Every structure is written in C-alpha cells, then in structure tokens.
Amino acid sequence: MRPSLSFCKNLLAERWRHGMLRIFRKREKRSGGGLAAAKGRFVLSVTIPLLLYESLGIFVLAWAFILMFYNYSSGRLGGPILGLGGSNPFVGIQNFIQMIKGTSVQANLFRTSLKNTLIFAFAVLPLNLVITLPLAYLLESIGERFKVLYRTIYFMPVLTSSVGVALIWMSMYDPQGGWINAIIRFFGGQPVAWLSDPRAGFLGISVAMWAVILAYLWQDYGYNMVIFIAALQAIPQGLKDAALIDGATPWKVFTKITIQLIRPTLLFVCVMTMLSSFQVFDIIQVMTNGDPGNRTQVLMLDIYKNAFRYQRLGWAAAESFVLFLIVMVVTLIQMRLLRTEWEY
C-alpha cells in the first residue's frame, strides 16, 4: 500500500523538525550551555572591557596622586619603578608647603593663578545669573515662534568653538583696529589696550580680566538660559495665577514663587557654572595666555604650563589636587546653601 501524500508530508515535516532540533542541540553543546551560559558570556564580554577602562581611569588618578609627592619631570630618568625616585625625588608634602609660603617663581605664580581663578569664578557666576535668569524669564513670556528664534540665537555661541570665540573677541579688543576702541574714539574717549595693559583696572581687577570674563560670559550664557527656560516651563501656571489673584505683584511672584520653585535648577546651574569657571582654560590661553603680567593667569593655565611646557609634572599634579579640593568645597557649600527638601 502506498502511503498517502499527506502522510509523506507529515513524515518529512517530523524529520525536518528532528533534524533541526539535533542541529540546535549540537550548536548548544558546542557553545557550552544554555541561556545561563550565554548570559555569563555576555557579562564577561562586557565586564572585562569595562574593568580595563576603569582600571586605566583608576591608574591615571592614582598616578596623579602619587606624582604630587614627587619632584617629577618626564625629561629625567628617575628610579627604576615608573621613574619615581632618583633624579625625580620624593618630596612629601613640600609641594604644598611651597604653594603656601614658597618664594620660588612657581609658588608665586600658583598664588597669583589661584587669586585670578577665584576672581574669575566669583565674577562669572553672579554675572551669568544676572544675565541668564531675567533673559530666560523674558523669553518664556514671549510668543512661541520668537521664543524658538531667540533661543537659537542666544544658544549659538555655546556651540561655537572657544578658540573661534576668543579670536572674534580679540579682534574686537584690538587696541588699534578693534571696533570697541573705534566707538570710544568716536565719542572722544581714550582708547584702551584691553588685553595688554597691566596698569588699567576696574574695581581692583585688571581690565584684561574683565575683557576675558565678558567674552566667556558671551559664549556661555546661552547654556544656562536654556536650562532656566526648561525650569520655568515646569512651574505650574496655577500657582502663579493663585498668587496674582491673592494680590501679589509680578515682582513678588518672581521672587517668592518662581525663584523658590527653580531652586533645584539654580543649584545645578550654580554648580555647573562654578565648575566650568574654575576650569577655564582655552579662551584665556588664546586671548591672553595669562598676560598682561600674569593678570589673567588662571590655575588651569598654570597647571598646563607647568606640566607640558616646564615639565614639572609633580608640581602640576599637586596644583590639580588643590584645584580639585577647592572645587569640591565650593560645590558642597553651594549644595548646602541651595538644597531643597520638597518637591512639587
């Protein structure tokens, strides 16, 4: 009796199923297990590169930490282990003592740089807030179409490279051909060597430092403004309306409701602005390189020069550690002052 066509089809299907199962099992056997094993392999394949990456990061941090206790220069051979010791001697905390009371040129420059960094950071933060918060409030109150346009315009400098920004401002500050002096001359004023006159100052701060601060603010303010706009949009309109119905003036609404409700954002903006101000480097390096007479020499620039120009890696590492401590302390203070214990 000949098997029917459907029987043959079923038989073939059954054999194919068995065959495929055998292939899968063989593959599974070859690859060493089931789903759990595959998961294990995945974990390993992800963990090992991550560990490698983390180890590198830790190694770099550890290396910087070790270096600050040495008078280390990469140009010197030093001892047999990582070049430490020998002609790169261990100096303990001498680098830090030098920073406080040393009379050497690098100690003087460190103190000058620290002072300039503090001036820069503590001038930039309030000025930035004074510009960005009202601007964000203003933009929040205009029509959607203009809001997008102005937000784009104000954010553009943030996207521009610092070197480009520095070059633009340098041309504007040019003592002979810059348009700022051209305007001053037009009104019969005395032109100023904005970036190169060590004698010129305002409020006890050199004009060159103010000039750099202005350029930095121009580049940076769009970033905070966008963050403030987002925070302002998140405030429930009902709260403001209720206050207005209760007779609050717009100023009171701004100070008593808006400012209070955006405190977490304010904290974030303050911390981030302070962090970036303490670490300012590129715009100053291009515009003044610390001149005139070290009046714009900031810590990051000093660290860079010591590490890569004068090969004082030990000293540069110690300076970096001091900068880290300062930034950490300032951030903790800000967090303490601006923290909120409520949500809305």
Added chain:
Amino acid sequence: MKSKVLYTLITMVVVALVLSACGGNAPASVNEPTAAQGSEATQAPVEEAVTLRMWTHSNSAFNAGYEKLISAYEAEHTNVDIQLETFDYELYLQTLQTAMPAGEEADILQLFGTWTSQYYERLAPLPESVMSLADAQSTFYAAPIGGFEVNGTLYGLPQEFNCEYGGVLVNKTLFEKAGLAFPPQWKTMDDVLADAKKLVEVDSSGMMTVAGFHFTAADPASFSFLAGIKQRGGDYWNADQTGFTFNTPEAKAQLQWMVDAVQMGVVDPVVFNDSTNFVIDAFFQGTVGIGYIGTWAIAEGQANFPDFQDEWDYIYLPPIQGDPVFVADSGWGLTVSPNSQHQDVAWDFVKFVTTDPANATLFNIDSGTIPAIPVVAKSSEIASTMPWVAKALDTLPYGQYLGNMPDRDLVVYEIIYPHLLNAMQGVETVDEALQAIDTEANSTFE
C-alpha cells in the same frame, strides 16, 4: 564556581595592566657610552633592512629640508627607510614627554639644543667614533654646539645658529616716508634710537600706530638684555655657573637703557609686545619701522603676509658698547634615542645631515636658518640665497652659549621677560625688576 572564574579573570586583567604600566620605562642604555655602542657606530651601516622613525616639530620650511635629506640618504643606503613624523610644536613637547618615559619615542629626535640639559638622561650619547667633543667644537660655532653638551658629553649635533641678538627688520618705505637715509648707517645705538624716534606715528587719540623700534617682544627684550650685560663687561652667571647674578651694575645700566628708550617714545610696550602686535605680524603689516627679531622670522613673515608691499631689509645693530658679544640658544638639531634598535644607522644619518657641508647648506637654505657651521655660513651659496647671513658673519663668532639653565623657558619667558616688560611699562622700577629677576631665577636651582 563561575564567580571564581570571573574573579580570577578580573584579577589577571588588572595585574596584567599594572605590570604593563610599570614596565617599559627605562631606556635600553642610558648615558654611558659603552664599547659596544662605540663599535657599532664605527661599523658601516648593516645591509639588513632598517626602518627608522624620525620626529620633528611641524614647520613646513624645516620639513622640506628634512624630506630632501632623507631621500638623499635613502638613495645612498638602499636598505634604510626613514619615516618622518611631524607634530605641532606644543603637541611635540607633550609627545616627547609622554613617549620618552614609556620608551616609545622615535629613533631620531629633533631637539632644541638648549633643551638637552633637561632631556639628556633619556638621550643616547654621541659615540666618539661618530664625532668627538673636540671635533664638534671645532666644526660648529660655540653657541649651537654648546647646548648639546652636558657634563662633557655630546648628545646631538646642531643644524642652526639660533641667533636672537642684533638682527632687525627695517622698513624702507617707512624710512623714506620719514625722510631717513636707507639703508641706515648706524654707528651706535643712539643713532638707532634717533631714527626710530622719527619713524613713530601716533593717532589723534594718542595711541601709537607705528612703532619706531619694536624691541619689546620676549626674545628681543631678553636677549638684548643679556647681550647688554655681557657687552658692558658683566655676566649673569656666577663664577661656577651654579647661580644667577642679575642684580648687578651692568644689568641695571642695560635695563635703564631699555626703559629710557621706551620713555624716549620709540615704542609703546603696552601696545607693542610679545602678545599684542608681535614683531613679525606688526612689521609685515607696515606698523613697525625697525623690528628686532631673529632671521627665522623672515621666512615666516613672507609666508604669512604674501601681500606685504613695502620694501624692507634685514640688518644688524651696533653693540651697546665694545665688542658685539652676545648669548644665544643652541638651536634645532638632531639626537638619537637610547631605545633605538639601530643607533648606529641613526647616528650615521645625523652625521650625514648635520656635518656634511652640502647637506647642511641644503637644510639651512630650505629652513631659512643661520648655519651652525662657519664654513657653511661663509659659503657663496648661502650668501646669494640668504644675504642677511653674510651681514652677520662678523657678529656670529662673538656668540656664546646661553648656558645650561635649570629651565631655560621658565627663566626667560616667566621671569626675565615679564619683569623687563613690567619695568618698561612702568609697573615696576628698574631696581624692583632686577631684584625680582635675581630672586626668582635663582629659585629655579632649588
């Protein structure tokens, strides 16, 4: 079980990483020229295929010269392949500093001679068989070879005389506009200042628009200050070169002369200095009558300002008094890594490039640099291509090496120049500036 395997693997990875980080630090041979090294250098380059890497800083004029010399050497030594790798100046410094401790630097390294005292522990000493110290001193000018010698050992050979003293760019168009004779026939520095005063232009607001004598950039100010001390019979080194002596009558006289020149009105150091209106930029834009700068600026100025129409020349200033004694850096030259597997071939190439008069001439013409070898400097080829070198021939023999400072850049750019500029800008008195230079410069020995 699985977690044990995982932990074991992780531990192995971390240990391997730490071990690899700790290794590869010390060069194969350091500072002690061994007999093996010496004998290797005397042998003719082996015929096996040799690939050498060579690092230089990016400078199109320099690299054009290097490429021709590499091709010429490779043509003579068909088994040798020299790969030139160039870096932007700042990046080159950083690369050297990171590659050297790791032992990953190239076989042949371009080095500024004055840096040798900072890097010599990581450089291969020049084998006697390639060139002895005495031979080198008789072959090259004193200033260029001086920097490559540390504690009586040579670590490289120079390719240029880095002379920052005495040479000025002069703008003929501005001279004629001011009714001055051109070329100027200066006998004394007072003649220079008199001409400079007439070249100055000031706008209606009182701002200087054309500087008569721009000598207030870092190198001109510093090197004319040091030369002035020497020419007045003083020295900025103590007797055994273990400390500086900047607070001396000679130094005071020289700095006072510089301050007086500024007060005479030949230049406004607030508007014309190293960072604002630098000499090359200002001169090739027609805002400087006499611009104090080394010859290296000529090639750069011509390349950066091709549209500059004014006629100009490069001439030498008279000394402040007595002989034109001056100090100079040891300029760019070539060194060899102690980690190179083919030091003999590398040194052979360095010798080929730096000591062969024809090759040295080729490099100096291409790079626009003053030759480090007197014979080359006096050659007719150099005289016809770079006429300003011929004008310097009487001055060059007076050049002395700057001296091995603990950190030359720190002393010159962060100590001497800022205080000189402060004095010229009226921020410090002459006495305050000299006192500060003396104290801070001596602190670099600590």
